[in-house]
Amino acid sequence: MARVEALVIGGGATGAGVARDLALRGVEVLLLERGDFCNGASGGNHGMLHSGARYAVKDPGSAADCASESRVLRRIAPYCIEDCGGVFVSLPEDDPTYPDRFERACKSTGVVYSPLTVQEARGIEPELSPEIRSAFSVNDASLDPFALVLGNMESARDAGAKVLNYKSIQSFKVGRGSIDEVIFRDAVTGEADKVKPEVVVNAAGAWAGELAAMARVKLEVQVDKGTMVVIDGRHTRGLVNRLRSPTNGDIVVPNHSSTIIGTTSAPMSRPGPACATKEDVQELSQQATRICPSLAKGRAVRAYAGIRALSPAATGRDASRGYQVVEHSRQGVDNLVSILGGKLTTYRLMAEKTADLACLTLGSTRSGRTAQAPLCEDEGEPHLEGSLQMYSRRIWRKYGPGREKVLAACAQRSRGTEVVCSCEQVLLGELEHFAAHPDVRTLSDLTRRTRAGMGYCQSGMCALQALSSLASRTEQDPKRMLEEFLSERWKGLSPVLEGDQLRQEVLKRYLLTGTYHLSIREGGC
Amino acid sequence: MLRELPPIKVDALVIGHGASGLMAASALASQNNNVLVVGKGATATSMSTGCISYIRKDILRQERGAIDLEALARSVHPFNDIMERGSLALEEVLLQVSSFFQRSLSDQGLEMTDDAFHFFDMLTNAGTMYSCSIAPSFTASGRLDRLREGSLALLGIEGHRDLDPRLVAAMCAGHVDGVRVRPYWRKLDCMGHGGMTATEAAARFKNGGTQELIKTISDLEEDSVAIPPLFGLQSVHKGMSELCSESEKNVFELVTPMSLPGLRLQDAMERSAVGHGCHLMKNHLVTRLEVKRERAVSALIETPTRRQAVSFNSLILATGDLVGGGLALAGREVVDPFSTFKVGWFGKTEPLPGQTRYDAAMRQVVEAGYLVTHEMRLMTKEGRPFENAFGAGSTLASFSFPTGVGLGGELLTAWIAAEYAKEGS
Amino acid sequence: MAPFANRCIKCDSCQKACPVVTIEGLRSFSGPRGLAVDSSRFPEDAEALRDNLYKCTACFRCGDVCPARLPLTGQIMALRRSIFAKDKALGGHARILANIDQHRRSIEPAARRPEAKPSDAKLLYFPGCIAENRLPIIYQSTASLLTKGKAAFRVPERWSCCGAPLEKVGDSERLRLVREENLRFFDGFERLVTSCPGCTTHFIQDYGLEPLHTIELLYEVVGVRKLPALPSHRKVKVALHQPCHLARTVGQHVIDYAAEILQRLPGVRLVEMEDADRCCGGGGGVVAGHPDVALALAKAKVESAKRAKADLIVAPCPFCVMNISRAGGVETVDFTNFLDARLK
Known part of the structure; x- marks a missing residue:
């Protein structure tokens, strides 16, 4: 070209x-x-579709934009969104004047909200701490970036x-x-x-x-790093935010079959690889547990960091x-x-x-129409026959308009409906379809698109299957691809390794390094 | 209500029914001791490849019976230290253990290759290389040094996840040591669709897959054919022999963990222990251990509905590690679930040649376990050796696979523990 | 999300050990991990898995092999309870509930039933629904053996189904009802003995009682090994099936007792049967809910017996006898029946 x-x-x-x-x-x-x-x-955030509530007080411009745009996205990309709603809650140690400021700010920015009694809040979210003092419900949602x-x-x-x-x-x-x-x-x-x-x-x-x-x-x-921790299972029904001036560990977001807690904010001198640290994980767990005590019993399966670019107005958390x-x-x-x-x-x-x-x-005068044109023509979940029925919603949520081709791959291939990732219930047809896609060059590309390996065993059991799908379609050395992939996964595992996830990793080592003699490159970013 | 059964008294109580526990128990029982083995849960042995090496490759010279003493002296693995300081000569022990072990398994229908002093290379079901000294004979017939002539067919059976021929062929780039490798997927009518566990595959195959498989194998052009594991212990020898003789080809299993070979080894060792006269109680949990200073006295065994006290002269703890379930984790720290014995690790050991280099935190966990004397005696938390309590297997510090010397190394510790436990009775 | 599920490390041991996965296949039954651990992560699958959930025979093998000791079967039963609370019974289970409501039995009562045996004996014999109605030979043989062993016993005039099938259906309300009734009907006893390992286990775990299974009583208390045996006129090769609720919940010792008792009988040769401890398909409400699955497992059991060249399968459990017999091929008898016929 x-x-x-x-x-x-x-x-x-x-x-x-x-x-x-x-x-x-x-x-x-x-x-x-x-x-x-x-x-x-885009690859290292919570996956929040902001109602705007979180920014109402500190950044009313952003809040108003979020309020209107979240409505637009619901219209044009419904399959990317799980409209589970959200609550904002405050704890005894939080600024008692914040709820009022919050309410006024929401009103003035057009962010839809509704005050809740503590009982009502715990009715919506049974896992909320019994210590919460005030609560509001908002139209937050979970978004798959x-x-x-x-x-x-x-x-x-x-x-x-x-x-x-x-x-x-x-x-x-x-x-x-x-x-x-x-x-x-x-x-x-x-x-x-x-x-x-x-x-x-x-x-x-x-x-x-x-x-x-x-x-x-x-x-x-201005570059800023934020860490998030993935907890296995869904611990809340919707999003939960802390009703205070934005600080570390304010947010709990359900995402597919996991719960993401976040985030931290630390300035970086220049953009580069960003890794979560053990300290970040500890801080986030402590804060999130204040909101939802059940998270203390959760199994952290991975931590990741994303780097954000901020407009150079102010510094740190307060930068717009x-x-x-x-x-x-x-x-x-x-x-x-x-x-x-x-x-x-x-x-x-x-x-x-x-x-x-x-x-x-x-020199063009055409105007944009992305607010009207949906990403996917039809909105509903597909109705599928037979054994594929059980996977229909997940396939719709992952692939939206691309789902027809994926379903065809599952239905037509001889082992297409074999479940290759049992944590995330990913079918072989899904892996095969994307392995053949020109965009997919590495194992991470494949697992990113299909969600294989994102569950609690963190690719322990499906990495080889993913490799099988990809290896036949690439010139790269499969052993090296696999080792790269496992090393990449390790970065996210290392800060959370304890308890059950540590036992999981020990079993994986038995297989991958002990039996199969694969090397996993350790060390951070 | 848990019903109390009458208390029993035995010569030796072995807790843990994996390879080490069953080996120690068999060794003791074969010397006329009254042995009770109590275990619960799937053992790491049942998840293993079923292949064994007793000692590291670099310690053994390739001449039979030769141990490189200099290498042994240089090595820092605690096992080698144990051997050096103990009264048992390493070579002698190796011969005793391997002949006892192989004979016991052979009596139960699991034929193994027979040389503790050599290593050979095989292909795993991931397409990577695996070395060991001793393997089940139908896996060992896939030895790469014997495949030098001709080419190898990788026969995947649709629905059976244990062998993905495309993966193996890709990982070894289409050839292994000069042997050309070709992947095939075939469908067998008797098999399930949508993915089967190894035991499901074996059950379906048993119901009439043999003829179809023989024909499928015969139709391939290659002389050597690798198949996924399809047989349980009772039928492996007969089944594999039939496949080989009827198809007139060299048919073998690739090295496969988490599948039938591990289950077969577990099954064979259980039967062998019972055959030697052990009493085996599976699905029973030891919930309490009573010790008086440096003497272990009795234990409480439970099922969901029954409880029984057992007193013994000697105790062998072979409960496995974090995978098998014998050691527990408190956060990142490895602890003794009985809160009785000393658990630790040997400090900043460098990985041994050929061993994996782990992240420091990971290594600390994987290498931690019960600390023992060179006689395999467990210690009190203050470090005093027990008179009659011994540890064996992967539950010991630095013995967990793959940081240790493999399954064989665990068998050796079991043998040594049994030797010293015997003396005490 | 069930918190215990965190301890799963995907070792696959439970899936490999599950008899329904092995015989029916993963396609048809997601298996213990699929149902107890993974399903809680995808609530939208609940409807699709519902059918699946009732194929579990509650054999407990999964929980036994789990290295992390997860209460897998318990979790599956908990899921059944929550479905029952919302939707009421699975189709095939409706009959069980109707029978409980009308007759206080889990099955249709037989036209003629053994009479209750009131007395002031301290030993209470609880026959169970099958031994009373479907296989009265078990009731009769048990009574006969106790008499031969000079153990005076009584059977309560009124009793209800122990409730174990209700636990498998997920009906906590009726479960509570029958338990309360039975505790009243039992009205004072020193020792309780049951024919059915399902009843035995249920009395222990749900009622908090200390019953003995018939074999335990015969071996430990009645001294059955000392009773004179009839001379044998022909040799018979017997395969001993190990009922799940006997071996795994009551205890291995009962199987050892059974084997020992059988081996002492003249003319009896015990042959080793592969997968003797694998479920026959009779439990978990599967016979009523998914009879095809129960039959498939029964057929597999018969195949094992055939491969062992057994003339006969002896099973110390009425449910096992009933289900294995549905497959045909090798005669299946209850332990008490077999034993009684060979003692003087």
């Missing part, structure tokens, strides 16, 4: 949203992501966009006041390529500053999670648009604003 109208760099929610938005406007789009999609903040981002990518492709992962930008050729050419390389094969874009969208998130620097544009990005769309003509590049900050919930709005600016640069 020698030329393209819009080059979008960054395969997280924002990049995906921009690619889709532009493609739906008839713009020719190429999206490049240097790792697998959802590499950055991978399904959302991949859904946007597929929709963009359907509208004609070219979307590629594992392509990393090598350099920009900046001519007279604009980026003339972009050179990029395949991260796996090393093969180089180049493209001449009319406009470049910098949706590289935490790396936006580093990317802009390649065009000799100075862009200050609002967003900024910037063009750089005053800095000598007139075809570069950068988008910074924001939240998963408002990705579509950010993408629309970014696409508006990009279109201006292109």
Whole structure:
């Protein structure tokens, strides 16, 4: 591809949203992501569809955006969302003036809320601590970021966009006041390529500053690390937030078959690999247990960290999670648009604003229609025959519009309905379908899309099956792929290893290292 | 209400019915001791590959009966230290143990290869290499050094998860040591769909899969054929022999953990212990242990409805590790569920050659276990050796697979424990 | 989410040990881990698993092999209770409930039943629903053996089903009802003896009593080994089936007693049967709820006996005798029946 109208760099929610938005406007789009999609903040968050309540007091602008956008997303991407609702609760040690401020702020920002008595709150959420003092119910929901981002990518492709992962930008050729050419390389094969874009969208998130620097544009990005812990099983019915000024460990989110607790906030000097630490895990567990005591008996199966990019307004927790769309003509590049900050919930709005600016640069006057166009044509759960019936809802929630092809793979292949991951009930047909997909280059790519290995045994038992599906379709050394994968998994396991998860890991070592002599590279990021 | 059965008295109580417990019990019983073995739950042995090495590859020279004493001296594994300081000569013990063990298993229909002093390489069902000295004969016939001529067919049976020929072929890149490897998936009418456990596969196969499998094997062009495990202990020898003779090919099982080979080994060792005269109580839990200073005196055994006290002259604890269920975890710390014996680990040991390098925290847990003297005597929490209580197997510090010297090393500790336990009775 | 489920480390031992998974297949039955551990993580599967849930024969083998000692069978029964509380009975179980309501028996009472034997004996014999109605030979043989052993006994004039089938159906209300009635009807005794291991286990675990199974009583108290045996006119090869509720909950010792008693009988040769301790399919309410599964397991049991070249299967449990007999192929008799016929 020698030329393209819009080059979008960054395969997280924002990049995906921009690619889709532009493609739906008839713009020719190429999206490049240097790792697998959802590499950055989009792949390391709680999966909250914010009602806006959490930001009402501190960041009313964001709160209002979340309130309206969460309604839009429910309309356009219902399969990515589990509309389980949420509550905000306060404990005796929390600021007693906060609930009033919360209520006023929700009113003024348009965030829907409803006050609850303690009994009512515990009626909705039986696992809540008996110590709670005040409570509100809100329209929070659980959102699957991978399904959302991949859904946007597929929709963009359907509208004609070219979307590629594992392509990393090598350099920009900046001519007279604009980026003339972009050179990029395949991260796996090393093969180089180049493209001449009319406009470049910098949706590289935490790396936006580093990317802009390649065009000799100075862009200050504040990078912040947040840790989350995955607890096996669903401990709450909906989301639970702490009714206090946002602090570490305020949030409990049900996500598929697990519960995610989070988060921490720590500034990073530059973007890079981020790992959860034992200390983070301990702090989060302590805080979350205050809200839901039953979490103390939960089994932590993994911890992960995501890095967020903040707009450089203030520092740490108080930095706005609002967003900024910037063009750089005053800095000598007139075809570069950068988008910074924001939240998963408002990705579509950010993408629309970014696409508006990009279109201006292109001289196009078409307006966006992503608020109206659904990601998936039909909304309901498919009705399936026979044994597939039991899996229908999960397959719908994971794949949305892509489910027909996945179901066909399950139904038509001879072992297609064999359950290969018993923790997450993943079928062999699902693995086979995605293993053949050109986007899938590593085992993590495969398990990310299918959720295989995300359960309590953390790929102990299904890693080999996933490898079997992928190995026959790649030139890479399967043993190395497997060892890379297990080493990657280890990063998330190491901070939570104790009790039952430790016993689980001991059994896995018996098999993987003891019997099969695979090496797991240990050590942090 | 738990009903009290009349108390019993035995010469030796062995707690734990895995390989170590059953070995110690068999050794004692074969010397006319009255032995009771009490166990509960699936043992790690039943999840093992059924293959055994007694001692590390680098300690043994390839000449039969030769132990590299220099390597032994350099080695820091506590077992080698135990052997050096003990009165039993390592080579002698190895010969005694292996002949006793192999004879006992052979009496129960589990033929094993017979050389404790050599190692050979085999292929696992993940496509990786596995070395051991002793293996069930129908797994050992897949020795790579014997497959040098010709090519190897990997025959996966649809629904049987234990062998994915595509995975194995990919992992070994289509050849093993010059032997060409080809994957095949075949469907057998008698098999279930949608995935079977190994025991389901064996049960269905028993109901008439033999002829179909013989034909399938015969139709392959290769002379050597690897199949997933399909037989229980009672039928493995007959079944595999029939497959080989009827198809006129070298048919063998790949090394497969968590499947029938481990269950067969467990079954064979249980029968062997009973055959030697042990009384075996499975599905029974020892809920209390009574000790008086450095002497273990009695224990309480329970089922969901019955309770029985047993007093004994000597006690052998072979309860396994975190997988088998004998050691407990409090957070990240390994503890003795009986709160009686000293548990610890040997400190910052470097992994032995060929062993896995673990994360420090992980290693501490995996290597922790009961601490014993070179006579396998357990210790009080203050470190005083017991007169009549011994430890054996993976429950001992640094013996847990794979940080130890494997299943064989555990059998050796069981033998030594039995030797010293005998002296005390 | 059931907190005990955290201890599962996916060793698969329970799935490999489960007789229903082994004979019926994972396709048809998710297995102990699937139902007790994994299902709580996917509440939306509850409806689909509902059918599955009633195929468990409550043989306890899963809990026995679990290295973490998870109460798997107990959890499956708890799931049945919660389904029962919402939806009422599984189709095939409706008959059991109707029989309890009308006759206080888990099955249709026979037209002619053995008479109650009132007396002031301190030993109370509880025959159980099957021994009274379906296989009265068990009742008669037990009475005969106790008489031969000079053990005076009485049978309560009124009694209700012990309740074990109700536990398997998930009906806590009726369970409580029959328990309260029985405790009244039993009205003072020194020792309680039962024919059915299901009753024995249930009396221990649910009622808190200390019953003996017939074999325990015969061996330990009545001294049956000393009773004179009839000379044998032909040799018979016997395979001893080990009922789940005897071997696993009452205790291994009962099986040892049974084997010892049998081996002493003239003309009797005990042959070793593969999977002697594997469930025959008779328990767990499966005969009523999923008769095809119960039959498949029974057939597998008969196959094992055939491979051992047994002439006869002896099973110390009325449910086992009843279910294995449905498969045909090898004659199956109750232990007391077999023993009584060979003693003077």
